[in-house]
Amino acid sequence: MNAAQLRSAEKALNVGSWLIVAGAMLYSVLTVTPLAAAHTPARWAWTAPILPLVVDAAVVIVVRLDAALARVGGHGGGWPVVLRWMTGVMTLLLNVADSALRRDPVGVAVHAVAPLLLIVTAETGLAYRRAITAAQVALNERERAERERRETAAAERRAAAERERREEREHRASVAREQREHEARLAREQVEAAERALREEREAERARERVEAAERERREREREQRERQAAERAERERAEQERVARERAERERDERAALLAIDPAEGKLSEERARAVVRAAFEEGHPVRAAAELCGWSVGWVSARYLELREDRAA
Template identity: 60%
Template sequence: MDEQTLRQAERVLSVGTWLIVAGAIVFSVLTVTPLVRSVTPDGWKWTAPILPIVVDAAVVIVVRLDAALARVGGRAGRWPVLLRWMTGLMTLGLNCAGSALKEDWVGVAVHAVAPLLLIVSSEAGLAYRKALAAAFARRKAEQAAEQAARERREREREQSERDREQQRIDAEQARAREEREHAARMAREEREHQARLAREHDEREREREERQREHERREREQSERERERDRQRREEEARERDRREAAERTRRQQAEHARREEADRRRRALLAAGPAEEKQDEDIARETVAAAHAAGLSTRQAAELCGWSLGWVTTRYQELRQAAGQAEREGEPAGVTA
């Protein structure tokens, strides 16, 4: 029987026992209370339910503690047995007393059913719980034995694996030694072969170097002749480039001189025109203002020459001064702008 089945049986026993106890308690309270009330003085009849409740509480204590002790396999001695039988007999006597006083033997038999069932079920439940506790103990012992057997097999398996691992390591070490010896032998043979190849290579290298030196000597002579021709060609190209640059500078200087003369002539013409009778076109007015600025005239004189407002001329003067400052910062001579 597995542990789950044992626990199911214990639950069935516990539920059934408590159902019987609960039914017996309810039946006892309902049966004994009228009997106690009939023998209780007036004014104290309200205490009648106390006696059956006290007796039933003792029954509950006995059943609960018996279940707990049986679960852990303990023994409490003779007193729990005495309490169990005393509470059972008290419950039996109290339930049957009313019918016995009336000599109603059928009622005695009927009222004896619940107490007798409670007494017997308590004893049987205790026996069942002891048997279940023993079964649990055996099951625990079996499980412990199985666990110990599994652990032993696991240790044996681990030991076997360690032995196989050690054998594998020994085999690998032996194979590694053989490989190292083979590698050392091969390395020695390889060194001897490399030394022989190195000697042959040195001889071939010396012969190649001799041929290389002879080839380089010839190439140097050829290179020197080519460099001499290149030098002469570069000198000729440099002289030709200098001639072209000199001619270009002369042409630019002549063009700049002609441009400046044309600009001077244009400025003189604009300045010689005198105050404008009407407002000049904007392009011509800009040239007039630029000429006046270059000639050092005031903004008022420039305004008279172009016919535009003094504010507009002042703005143009500022632009011309800024352009001149920018040209000076860039290292270029300031020219006349329209």
């Protein structure tokens, strides 16, 4: 049986036992009260129900305490047994006494049912409760054993998992160590290769620098030679330009002098000739009025031409 079934059985036993006890007590009170009243002085007849109540209260105490002790697996010793049988016998005698005194065997049998049922129920209920308690203890033991087995299995699984993790860590550490050694070896090889390549590169760089130095020296000589030639060419060109400029300046000066050497015009010169005269006067720094007298044009017109010449010179 599982725990739920045990609880259901114990609940049924408790309910049935208390129903039987309550019924027997009620029946006992109703049966014994007239007998007690018939054998009690008239003025104390009201005390007749006390006797069956006291006896039945003892029955209730016995049943309740037996149930409590049985639930925890305890045993009250001999006195509870004496009390249980004594109260049962008292209940039986009190219930059948009236019929027995009247010599009524059927009445004795009828009134003996409830007390006998109460006695047997008390003993049977005690046996049942002890059996249920034993079953509960056995079930608890099985559950505890199963729990311990599961905990042991879980501990073993944890230990196995821990061993696997430790082995895995050791394996990873070994692999990592080998990887580091391999990487260190590769790094050393790379460093050595890089040093060799650096040495070769430096040697090639020195050879290249020597070649470049020779090439630079050659280019420098060629550049100096080109610069000398360019300087000589530029000097010749500058001298030629200066000569040409001097000749042009002398020619322009002669032309201006020729233009300015003319007498003041009695009339207006042609516009082209007048412009040439005005330009010559402007170049020689003559005032506007003198230029106007030479070309025969108005002062305003000559002033406009002077302004144009100044703008051309500023541009």
